[in-house]
Amino acid sequence: MSRENTGEKRAPNIILVNCDDLGYGxxxxxxxxxxxxxxLDRMAAExxxxxxxxxxxxxxxxxxxxxxxxCYPQRxxxxxxxxxxxxxxxxxxxxxxxxxxxAETLKAAGYATEIIGKWHCGDQPEFxxxxxxxxxxxxxxxxxxxxxxxxFDGPPLPLxxxxxxxxxxxxxxxxxxxxxxxxxxxxxxNRTGRFFLYLAHMYVHVPLYAPERFLAQSRNGKYGxxxxxxxxxxxxxxxELRRQGLDEDTLVIFTSDNGGSIRAGGSNAPxxxxxxxxxxGGMRVPCIxxxxxxxxxxxxxxxxxxxxxxxxxFTGLAGGAAxxxxxxxxxxxxxxxxxxxxxxxxHEALYYYFGxxxxxxxxxxxxxxxxxxxLYNLRDDVGEEVDVAGQHADVVADLRQRAEACRRDxxxxxxGATGAGCRPCGRVxxxxxxxxxxxxxPYMVAMYD
Numbered sequence: 001m002s003r004e005n006t007g008e009k010r011a012p013n014i015i016l017v018n019c020d021d022l023g024y025g026x027x028x029x030x031x032x033x034x035x036x037x038x039x040l041d042r043m044a045a046e047x048x049x050x051x052x053x054x055x056x057x058x059x060x061x062x063x064x065x066x067x068x069x070x071c072y073p074q075r076x077x078x079x080x081x082x083x084x085x086x087x088x089x090x091x092x093x094x095x096x097x098x099x100x101x102x103a104e105t106l107k108a109a110g111y112a113t114e115i116i117g118k119w120h121c122g123d124q125p126e127f128x129x130x131x132x133x134x135x136x137x138x139x140x141x142x143x144x145x146x147x148x149x150x151x152f153d154g155p156p157l158p159l160x161x162x163x164x165x166x167x168x169x170x171x172x173x174x175x176x177x178x179x180x181x182x183x184x185x186x187x188x189x190n191r192t193g194r195f196f197l198y199l200a201h202m203y204v205h206v207p208l209y210a211p212e213r214f215l216a217q218s219r220n221g222k223y224g225x226x227x228x229x230x231x232x233x234x235x236x237x238x239x240e241l242r243r244q245g246l247d248e249d250t251l252v253i254f255t256s257d258n259g260g261s262i263r264a265g266g267s268n269a270p271x272x273x274x275x276x277x278x279x280x281g282g283m284r285v286p287c288i289x290x291x292x293x294x295x296x297x298x299x300x301x302x303x304x305x306x307x308x309x310x311x312x313x314f315t316g317l318a319g320g321a322a323x324x325x326x327x328x329x330x331x332x333x334x335x336x337x338x339x340x341x342x343x344x345x346x347h348e349a350l351y352y353y354f355g356x357x358x359x360x361x362x363x364x365x366x367x368x369x370x371x372x373x374x375l376y377n378l379r380d381d382v383g384e385e386v387d388v389a390g391q392h393a394d395v396v397a398d399l400r401q402r403a404e405a406c407r408r409d410x411x412x413x414x415x416g417a418t419g420a421g422c423r424p425c426g427r428v429x430x431x432x433x434x435x436x437x438x439x440x441x442p443y444m445v446a447m448y449d
Contacts, residue, residue: 009249009294010249011318012194012249012250012251012291012294013195013197013249014106014111014196014250014251014314014317015196015197015199015237015250015251015252016196016253016255016314017199017201017234017237017253018064018200018256018257019255019256019257020060020118020143020200020201020202020203020204020205021204021260021264021266022203022230022256022260022266023259023260023266023267023268023274023281023285024259024268024271024280024281024284024286025260025266025269026204026227026260026266026286027040027041027227028040029041029044029045029049029288030049032227032267034220034267035219035220035227035228035231036217036219036228036231037227039231039232039235043238043252043254044298045297045298046292046297047289047295047299048288048290048299048300048337049286049287049299049300050305050336051300051301051302052302052303052305052378053255053286053305053306054283054284054285054304054305054306054307055067055256055257055307056072056073056283056308056329056353057354058258058259058276058278058282058283059086059258059354060086060118060120060205061078061081061085061121062086062355063307064120064121064200065078065095066308066329067102067307068095068103069095069100069101069308069311070308070309070312070328071099071308071328071329071330072308074353074411074419075327075329075410075423076096076099076423076425077093077422077423077424077425078095078121079353079356080355080356081093085354085355086120086143087120087142088146089123089141089155089434090123090155090433090434091123091124091431092124092428092429092431093426094124094126094127094428095121095122095127097126097131097132097426098423098426100323100326101133101311102196102310102315103115103198104132104133105133105314105323106133106196106314106318106320107133107135108320108321109194109319110318111194111195111196111318112190112195113133113135113136113195113196113197113198114134114135114137114186114195114196114198115129115137115139115198116137116138116179116182116200117138117139117198117199117200117201117202118141118142118144118200118201118202119139120141120142120143122426123141123142123433124428124431126426127426128141130162136162136186137160137163138159138160138161139200140158140159140202141160141434143202144157144202144206144448147169148437148443148448149207149447149449154433155433155434155435155437156169156436156437156441156443157448158434167444168435168441169443169444169446169448170445172448173210173211174211175202176201176202176203176230176233177211179199180233180237183197184236187244187246188244191244194318199237201233203226203227204223204226204227204260207449208225208226208265209222209226209448210222210226211225211229214226221265223265224265238252248291248292250291251290251291252289252290253287253289253310254286254287254288255286255287255307256285257285258276258283258285259273259274259275259282259283260274260275261274268280268284271284271383272383272384273384277354278352278353278354278359279384280367280384283352289337291337294337295337295338296338296339299340299341301336303343304347304362305336306347308328308329309330309331309332309333309346310330311328311330312328312331313330313331313333313334313337316334317334331347332346333345333346348402349361349363349399349402351403351406353410356411356412357412357413357414358370358406358410358412358415359371359414361399361406362378363398363402365377365379365380366378367384368396368399368400370414374387374389375388375389375395408420409421410422
C-alpha cells in the first residue's frame with residue numbers, strides 16, 4: 001500500500017482484537033506481575049495506551065452490541081438477555097436489522113469485513129454477523145461455556161462458518177490456533193485492498209483451555225496460560241502484517257469486552273470490582289491502539305473513551321459516513337489516538353448501567369454512585385476507596401442532573417423511567433437453538449469441564 005501524493009496516509013486497514021473477560025490488570029503494560037505479555041507490551045511501546053477506556057456494560061452481550069452499533073445497549077434494546085444478563089442459546093431476541101454496525105459502515109466504504117470468534121448478539125439467522133455487515137464469520141455464536149458442560153445444560157456448542165454449523169463441541173484448546181490460521185488467510189486474501197478484521201477471542205472466559213506450551217510456562221495456572229496465548233496471537237498478527245508490508249497501513253486496537261472475573265484468576269488492579277459490577281473494575285478495560293506513523297509511540301491517553309467510539313472513529317478514518325438518521329452515543333476519538341496529550345475527551349459524561357438499572361455516572365474525574373450517593377475523584381482515587389460526597393455537594397448535584405437527563409433518554413428501571421430514545425431489539429417468533437444433542441454424534445469433546 002502506498003501513501004497519497006499529499007503525504008497523508010490512506011485509509012487504514014483496521015484490526016479490532018476483543019478479549020472476553022480480560023481484566024484491567026491482566027496485561028504487563030497495565031501492571032501485571034504474573035502474566036508475560038511481551039507482544040502487548042511492545043504494542044503499547046509502539047502506540048498509545050488508554051488508561052480510562054470503558055465498555056458500555058460489565059457483561060458481554062450488551063457490551064458487544066454497544067461496540068458494534070456505537071450506542072448504549074439500552075438504546076438498541078440489548079441491555080440483557082431474556083432470562084439472564086446475557087443472551088443464551090436459542091433466545092428470540094438479538095441485534096435488530098434496523099441497526100447499523102461498524103462492519104456495515106466500513107463495508108459501505110469499500111472494506112472487506114470478517115469476524116473471527118465470539119459474536120453474542122443473537123444466534124437466530126436474522127441476528128448473525130453475516131446479516132450485520134460481515135462478509136464472513138468463523139467462530140462461536142456466544143460464550144464458550146454455553147455448550148455441554150458440568151454446570152450448563154445447553155445444546156452442543158456450535159462452531160460456525162458463516163451461517164452453517166461446521167462442528168459441535170470443538171476442542172477449545174485448539175480453537176484459538178484455528179482462529180489465527182483463519183486470520184492470516186483473511187489478511188493475505190485482502191492485502192491489496194482495505195479490510196476490517198474483528199478478532200473476538202473466547203479467552204479468558206471460562207472454561208479455560210490452553211495448549212500445553214502455555215500451561216507449562218504460566219505462573220498463574222490456566223488463566224495465565226490463556227492470557228499468554230492471547231499475547232502469542234498478537235505476536236503472530238504483527239509478524240504477518242510486517243511480512244505482507246501492511247504494518248504502517250494498519251490500525252490495530254486491543255481491548256476486552258468487560259472487566260475480569262477475579263474468581264477465574266483475573267485481576268482488575270488497581271481498580272475496585274470485577275465483571276458484572278459498575279465499579280471501575282467491571283467496565284474500565286485495557287485498550288491499546290497502534291498505527292505506526294500516525295499514532296505516537298509510547299504514548300498514554302488519560303482521557304475518557306469508550307468502545308462505542310469505534311464506529312464513528314473507524315468510519316471517519318475510512319472516509320465513510322456514520323448513520324445520520326439516529327442518535328449515536330459514540331464519538332470520534334481519532335484525535336485522542338493521534339495526539340493523546342493534546343486532545344480532550346469528546347464525552348461530557350459516561351453512564352454506568354447494569355441491565356436497565358442506571359447505577360452511576362462519571363463526568364471529568366468525578367464518579368457518583370446513584371444508589372448509595374458515594375462520590376469518588378477517579379484521578380486521585382482510582383480504587384474508589386474514599387467517598388468525598390460530603391465535601392462536593394455541587395458536584396453531586398451536577399451529576400444527579402446528568403443522570404436525570406440520561407433517564408429521560410435511555411430509561412432506568414430503578415426509578416421507573418422508560419426512556420424516550422430507546423429502540424427495540426430484533427425479535428423472532430419461533431426461535432430454535434443452532435444445535436441439538438444427539439447421543440449418536442461423535443463429539444470431539446463430550447462435555448466441557
